[in-house]
Amino acid sequence: MSTNTSHTPPDSEGQPDAAAEPGAHQARLIHNEETTEIPVHLLFRDGSEPLGPVKVPLESVVVARRKDTGEEPRPTGAEPVPSRPRPEVGPELAERPARALPGAFGVLAGTCGLAGCVATSWWAGLLSPAVARALRLPASAGAGLGPAQWAAYVGAGVLGMLGFSGLARGRNGRAWVLGLFGRYRGTVRRTGLLWVNPLLPRRLVDVRLRHWRSEAMPAADPDGLALRVVVLVVWRVRDTARAVLGVEDHEAYLRQCVEAALARVPVEPGAGTRGGVTAAGDALTGLVAEEAAPVGVEVFSVQPVRVEYAPEVAPAMNRRRIASLDARRRADTLGSVVDSVEDMVTRLAARGLVELDDYDRKVLVRDLTVAFCSGRGEPL
Template sequence: MKEEKIITPVDGYLILFVFILLIILGGIVLAMQNPIGVFMIIFAVILVKGFVMVQPNNSRVLVLFGKYVGTINKNGFYWVNPFFTKKKVSLRASNFDSERLKVNDKLGNPIMISTILVWRVKNTYKAAFDVDNFENFVRVQTDAAVRKLASMYPYDNFADEGHEEDITLRSSVNEVSEALEKEIQERLSIAGIEVLEARIGYLAYAQEIANAMLKRQQATAIVAARHKIVQGAVSMVEMALEELNKKDVVDLDEERKAAMVSNLMVILCGDKEASPVLNTGTLNQ
């Protein structure tokens, strides 16, 4: 495959001076009724087609009758062969925010996902000749890469189903972004495109399952919180029994210990504040 060829053409200001000189001399010769003046002016007009101005972070791909000549990637004012075809290719970083795509994750759940891509042209030859339209190529291949990435990872972990993946789309932001960037770069390398950054811009469950998944996440959070509360309550009850026994505050038999544990667990694990009851009689009443 032919690679990019960087060239440095003739300084445009020098040819501009020649152009002005030809116009002046051609006018003088023509005024003297000499036909050579006409050819001088025509030649000067032809020179004008060779002028090319390259802005910063831009380039010009030069083609002569279907043959690639080279690329100008240094900004300035130049002059090239007037018969060259000059195709402008921007070298600036471009930002692409894809549309929200509806795809299935690894577990088959429909999700909505989009990506933000920062890219630029690295090889002007590939961008100009190896693909039909490199900007459209970037959009199409980015969407394809996002679809593939979404099918490789689950949206979230669900330990109750046995799906305990290390990497998920929701929580593993850095790992997913690296995988996405690598996948897009492999697809865009054929067009001479360099991927500067790729990350997920939007991620959510599809509308038809969003409510159900939200309830599931809430239930998982409640179960985890209850588990933490029970662990704390058990340790507190254990500590209370140990302290009572150590300081010999009261002698409790097994039945009273069981009642005490039951009351403390109800108080510590309950959703509402406990209502204290004052016992004015004996422990048996």
């Protein structure tokens, strides 16, 4: 007995007949952006049995820019752009205290060396009798300059030179950076009379709080017009090793950092304390402090103290500013005149001094406006 089986054809909308498959689920082709299942039996219609749904993983992609449309790419799931790394001078280059002895040790060593030279001269018979009597020394034996005397001279002289040449006066706000054969040996920040190894080259550094008023530097306003800005920078050297050895000239480096920050931060001339100059000063302080920190320079404030337009645009901007001020003054004057006229007409009508219809009210308002404007010297 043969059985005739036939596959039920889909209807006009591409879906199987509900009567032929009562338990079938009506699948939708597109759910939303998160679709992860595609019914394969809608794609292959060769009379075979429909296969089950196949899962297709979808990954985030970056849509490229369309040609000649100016449309920017829309990254979906792209990695964030890494921040710009800060320059580092080197972790091994950092300020550390150097060895320094009290000045009494240097004075004692120098005195001992000087006394040794005098004693050697007396021993060799080179000290005059008058000096010997003044120093209460016995008569010299006059042994002459021999190898022993020369050795005593050299030892006493070296001791005296090391003792006196190593004396230094430490002051507040000053520091010495010590080095030997190109290697950093430490920093001396102590005050008073000190003895520092004279064989180590010293470089004096000013570590006080300092103020620098710059010359007129080029800048730009929010509209891109050229400006000339004078800034006041408050700064100090915090790490003497990085400031002296990490950069050729830390003062020149700070000046270049200020110029670079002015090229990136727009300054609004003539702004009040709530914006413009104050906001630009905060932005400049943050940028310059970040750029100067790796070289041991601490920046506290970068504030514009004088902002003016460049000579090539100054005349046009002055005319524009004067016109704006004049328009604002005219608007204020007109507002006060209108308020005065309205108040006078209202009072006259309220007290019953005049009875005005529409025409008389218009005439009265016109005459009062002319009178008030003429009294204020405003042209009509």
